[in-house]
Amino acid sequence: MRFLHSADIHLAPALGYLEDRAKRAQRREDFARQVDRLPSLVRTHAAEAVVLAGDVFDRDLPGQPEAARLAAALAECAVPVLVAPGTHDAWRAGGVWDRPWPANVTVFSEDRWTPVAVGEAAFYGLASRGRAREGGLFGGLPARVEGARFHVGIAHASLLWADIAGKVDPKNLPFEEADLDRLFFDYLALGDHHALRVVRRPGGLVAAYPGSPEGLSLDPAEAGTRHMLLVDLREGLPPEVTPLPVNLREVFFDSIPLDDLQHESAGDLVEAVRRRLSAAAGADRLARIDLTGVIHHPLGVDPSTLGETTADQFFWLQVRDRTRTLPEAPPASNTIRGAFERRLRSRLEAAASDEERVVAERALAIGLQALEGQL
Numbered sequence: 001m002r003f004l005h006s007a008d009i010h011l012a013p014a015l016g017y018l019e020d021r022a023k024r025a026q027r028r029e030d031f032a033r034q035v036d037r038l039p040s041l042v043r044t045h046a047a048e049a050v051v052l053a054g055d056v057f058d059r060d061l062p063g064q065p066e067a068a069r070l071a072a073a074l075a076e077c078a079v080p081v082l083v084a085p086g087t088h089d090a091w092r093a094g095g096v097w098d099r100p101w102p103a104n105v106t107v108f109s110e111d112r113w114t115p116v117a118v119g120e121a122a123f124y125g126l127a128s129r130g131r132a133r134e135g136g137l138f139g140g141l142p143a144r145v146e147g148a149r150f151h152v153g154i155a156h157a158s159l160l161w162a163d164i165a166g167k168v169d170p171k172n173l174p175f176e177e178a179d180l181d182r183l184f185f186d187y188l189a190l191g192d193h194h195a196l197r198v199v200r201r202p203g204g205l206v207a208a209y210p211g212s213p214e215g216l217s218l219d220p221a222e223a224g225t226r227h228m229l230l231v232d233l234r235e236g237l238p239p240e241v242t243p244l245p246v247n248l249r250e251v252f253f254d255s256i257p258l259d260d261l262q263h264e265s266a267g268d269l270v271e272a273v274r275r276r277l278s279a280a281a282g283a284d285r286l287a288r289i290d291l292t293g294v295i296h297h298p299l300g301v302d303p304s305t306l307g308e309t310t311a312d313q314f315f316w317l318q319v320r321d322r323t324r325t326l327p328e329a330p331p332a333s334n335t336i337r338g339a340f341e342r343r344l345r346s347r348l349e350a351a352a353s354d355e356e357r358v359v360a361e362r363a364l365a366i367g368l369q370a371l372e373g374q375l
Contacts, residue, residue, distance in 0.1 A: 001048055001049075001119060001120050001121050001150055001232075002045065002047050002231065002232050002233070003049040003051055003121075003152075003230075003231050003233075004045065004049070004050045004051070004228060004229070005210055005229040005230075006034075006050070006210055006213060007052060007055065007209065008054070008191050008192070008210075008212040008213075009034050009035060009052070009055070009212070009214075010031060010055055010056075010058035010212060010214075011031055011035065011056060011057045011058060011064075011066040011070065012028065012031070013031060013059075014058065015027055015028065017217070020316075023315070027249070027286075030214050030249055031058075031214050032069055034213045034214060035056075035066075035070050035074075036073055037246070038050060038077055039073060039077045042078075045244075048080075048118070049080045049081070049082065050077055050080070051082050051189045052082070052083045053084050053086070053154050053189045053191030054084050054085055054086020054087070054088075054128060054191035054192065055156060055191055055192070056070065056085075057096050058088055060089050060090065060095045060096050062096045062098075062099065067096055067099070074104065075105075080104055080106065081102075082116060082125055082154055083097070083105065083108065084125045084126060084127055084128070084155055084156055085097050085107070085128050086128050087128050087172055090127070090129055090130035091107070092130070097127075106125075108125035108126055108154070109127050111126055111127055111128070111129045111131075111133050112140055113126050113141050114142075115142055115145050117148065120148065121148055121149065121151070121152055121233060122144070122145035122148035122151050123152045124151065124152070124153050124154065124185070125153070126155055128173070130171055131171050132171055136175060136179075137155060137157045137173040137174070137175045138179055138182070141184075144184055149233075149235055150186050150187075150233040150235075151184055151185045152185060152186065152189060153188040154189045155173065155191075156190070157172065157173035157190060157191075158172040158173065158174045158192045158193065159174075159175060159176075159177060159190070159193070159199070159209075160174050160175065160176055160177075172192060180201050180207055181201055181203060185205055186204070186205065186206070186233055186238075187205070187206050187207070187208070187231055187233065188207035189231075191209065192209070193209045193211065193221070194211050194219070195211045195222075196208075196210060196211040196243060197209045200238065206238055206241060208231075210227050210229040210243075211227055213246045214247050215250065215251030217251075218286075218288050222251045223250070223251045223253055224252075225245050225247060225250070226246060227245060227246060228243075228244050229241055229243055230243075249315055250284060250285050251287075252285045252286065252288075253287070253288055254290075255289065255290045255291070255292045255322075256273055256289060256291050257293040258291060258292065258295050258323055259293035269295075270306065273291065273306055274306060274310060277289060277306065277313075278310055278313060281310060281314055282313075282315075283314070283315060284315055285314050285315055286316040287314050287316070287318070288318045288320065289317070289318070289319050290320045291320065291321050291322060291323050292322050293324075294323070294324050295323050295324070307319035336371065340367055340371065341364070344360060344367065345364070347360040348360045
């Protein structure tokens, strides 16, 4: 059996970092086009079902036009569609999922595992209800559906990799990788993490996150190529997972170290930065590029101005000044400079906004120059 697995589409995202209303509208359309393309992906790859593992919507707004657009796309798929609501679009009475959906769509509405037979496979899904679940994610699993050749779980839940352990809210249904070994599933279709991750266990079970099909925020987990997954279930063999690249635009991060440009004049240094920005440009890129390193004189120009000169080469560009004007001194040193730097760095860490961060950074740079007699 073959099916398409997607999650974390985040229809109707807020996208507050895009101040330009036209750009924000364009970007929201990118997310909506990901559901428009589902029928063609189903036909092209001869998928027999579609699985949506949560956070299809970014917000629970029952009247949003994207709901009708999604319904039309799912009906056109003309194969069974199974939806497990996530944390952003948790199932609730009167919510976005509590409405009529096409006849081929099953929306899991309970936070208990519920089996649904589709051809040779049994799909076991549960809905996020916006709260922690008694017994954890895998509590109360039903017995296998008799006669089914394949068994697939669907959930919006957070696998506790080392980099996020201790940071996950219980409502995200956290679980450990070792928990997978007690399941009878052949495949566990997951949503929540926005980066593509595939886990293969010794017993043959495969658990996978397709990641978000479009980069949602300015976070490294959203960067680069985005995917949906094509899953082939084969009797006697582990599931085969094929990532399908689908993103229309790319979230991109880079840095431009200025240390190797110290022999340049201030004007030449600025021009070198502009050239490197142009080299990283792309009409479909949402880019955040940091200027880094230690420089011996101020740039002489606001970094946002550097971005303005190349902004038309990107879909969206943010240039941030993360340079230092003096080499690091040991912050723990028992000197006036050490005490000053410790205080300003604590202000930086506690900054509640970009504006506060910029003020603290400038104060740190100017203060260090003054202490070194450069002002």
